Amino acid sequence: MTTDNHTAPREFTDVFVRGFKNGAGKRLEIRDTKVTGLVLRITPKNKKTFTLQTRTVDQEKVQITIGSYPAVALKDARAIALKHLAEIARGHDPREQVRQIKAHAEAHNLTLTALLDEVEPIFGLTKSMWRKSNRFGRTKPEARAAIENVFSELLQRPLGKLRQSDVSKMVKGYTPKRPKKGKTSANGAVARALAYLRTVFDWAAHRGRFTKENAGRASKLDLPDLGNIVDPSIDDPTLEGKRERVLSQDELVSVLPLLVYPAPPGLRSGLDPREDYGPVAFRFLFLTLSRREEVVEARRKDFDLQSGTWTKKVKTRRKPGSHGPAERRIVAIPLSDTAIELLLSLPSFVEGQPEDLVFPSSGGGPLCNWDRTQDAINRDSGTSGWHRHDLRRTAATILRQLGVKPAVTDTLLCHRNPYNREQVSSAAASYMIDTKILRDAVDFEREAVNMLADALASICKPCSGSELARMGEAASSPRVERHPSPWATFA
Template sequence: MAQRITALSDAALRSLKPTGERYEVIDKVMQGLVGRVSASGRVMFVLRARNAAGKMQTVTLGAYPDLTLKSARDAANRTKLEMKSGRDINGEKKLVRETTLMEQDKTTLRAVVLEYEQRFSASKSSWRARGPKTERSGARQVIERVYADLLDKPITKLSDEDFAASISNYRRLRPSDGRTTANGQASRARAYLSPVLDWVAGRKSFQKLGASRTQRLPVASLMTTHDPASDDPTITGKRTRVLTEAELKAVLPFLVYPAPELETLRLGRHLDFRPIAMRFMLLTAARLDEVCSMRWQDIDRTNSVWRKPAVKSTRGGPRGQALPLPEPVMALLRELPGWKAAKPDQLVFPNGAGTGPLDNWTRFQKALHIASGTTDWHRHDLRRTAATIMHSLKVPASTIEQILAHTDPLRGDNVGASASHYIQLGRVLKNARDPQEEALSTLAEALAYIETTDTREG
């Protein structure tokens, strides 16, 4: 390694240039102080001095400019005295490293899943608490079921074979809906856990400093494990379920407020907003989380527009949406008790306690299936059903895409998000009807026809 002997100064240190190879500059003022310059130009202060036994040792002091030249000289002088007194500085550093590694070994899979949930619950809906009675998110619940035997084991000791074995051995505790395998849930658990492990290790999208866990750990990757859903013929991937006209006719009478009396449900009729929220989802083709998080302040009553603060985007980052609402939807909102009594920041469709978003959907869905005589559909299928009805009524695909918030019609024209306010005003002045409002009005008419008309053959 090349060496230079010089009287170091801050100016001299700043002028040091990378050469592609490591070299050293030796300070003439403080004997034994060395500035070690890496191939990339990073300067690290080290001390070369003899210990109490006369053995030459090299002790790292710190990096420049975090450690100034004056501080480096002071540290070198102090370290020399400590070495002469018999202190084993390098041995102490090694012990700290080994202790840290031992602490890392104690970090369990359960612990990092909890860390990830706390870190990302605000930005990822699948990692938010499922309801007021539990702190567990849906993602954590699935992971804890499938990987139950690994949860309390040190995460650095778990191999990809361990994770693969958990997936292969997982069986449903209570088989439901006629499913004969647990591959779907095991696949979901794998999909939820994979980014957790990447975050812990600082891989993929978490490579940059600050994006990953503060203390990275060498953990396995699930990329080498098999996805059980990929070769399960009972799992077809993208769901395509759409309610038929007969099913809609059976279900719609129950989607009202006050809620209908359904067996097994104990919640009071005036406290249960799940049925009317389902009707609202069907009338607006909205996502469940959008409806559950909807607040009265999001409704522009003057222009009949639902201003969603954020929508899930299939392209680009998160963005808002201004959805024009037809009169049937506004009439539905006006019939709710919160239209006149609620504060702006209160939920439009609160839970039974009135303190949070709607919950216990599975229980309500089962009761609704029994009451309506329908089966094999859930609340998420209402959005797809609404889009299918609009498509069958010749609503342009581009308008349906706007309603579903799959595309931002203003993005291509580089128009600001606040333009939706002025576009609404322009349509009023031009006496032009909004295509989205017209499409949703047509949808409302179709649903009203299905609900009130006897379509059975005489």
């Protein structure tokens, strides 16, 4: 009797299996009467495959491919089928064993580079460190670059041959190719690379937050748990947690005179001071409380000549559970009169086209070599231990000392919710939008950046406590225009 693709069951023999020819023009299935559930599938081209078709103790249908004939002989097919049936009778699922065997074989040949190729576009949807150029000038995602840098010797090794001890050895023995000045270890870089790689391995092995259905890699890999490797940064006294470095007034007295355009003669040997926009970029970062990448990306068209504002893209945190590529927020911040005067002193700005960079490198591209500029400033100012991002923190700290409200400073810092320190609901930011409606209302952010500029201008000729107090009072009272805006003459 024949139904659909099935022919009548019969007891398999080697002669029958070897000699059977499929002339039906479609795939046929024949059941073995000796081992219940053993099925021989024959394609129209006479490719023969043994499978097991049965049910679990819960009556769930189970179909397991045993192998192709004649690579798997009839005798072996029956033995494998009986073993699977015994496992199912005990409540086990042989399919999971088959998946594990398949995953192990796959991992045995898959390299770390190939795994990174898989995970990069997936993680890049929700994690900025896995997206290309998430920081200006990067050609690789930050996470991938860190992994490839620290674990370079493991990139082409098959994952099936990779042991936890191999990763641990690289963590313990890594030495930076270009060690940072004054650093005796690269434990911070190693810790980041280890954390990135651990997340990749957890994703591939369905561990941690990837244990839920469809959260991890489609095919599970058997990979070591890197959570068992000690983070080398934990006991490193040279690494800091929350950074609190700000520049003192004495340090600012030494540093500020160097942050000018043209650059101080001899600050960078072999570089024409008129082509060196690095020092003045540091000053502009300080005056506007900006991040480095925001200054690097600033173009002539981003500055409004009439309102004295700078429209820029700032980084933002993604909402939990959101998907798709993250978009940076676009904000418009006010510029102090001093910041405007600084821009008007730059040939790149005054003579530039709308698309031109305001702070170009000597070759006309994006400003780079910030570390070299910082080293030169440290050398000539006699200061050390501070980073360009500490200028942003120093500016915010000065505004706090001058009595500026934290929400105003937070707005200038372009943080996501400047009201989270206020006693208001989390919905406040959705209703109090950062835009100007009333022309004659007090612009507290502009007041703040002008106060900062005044403080920096007077810092080289220290003012008394009463003068600082008077500057602080301006935070709560309308500002009187000191002189016509320099935009007026430029426009």
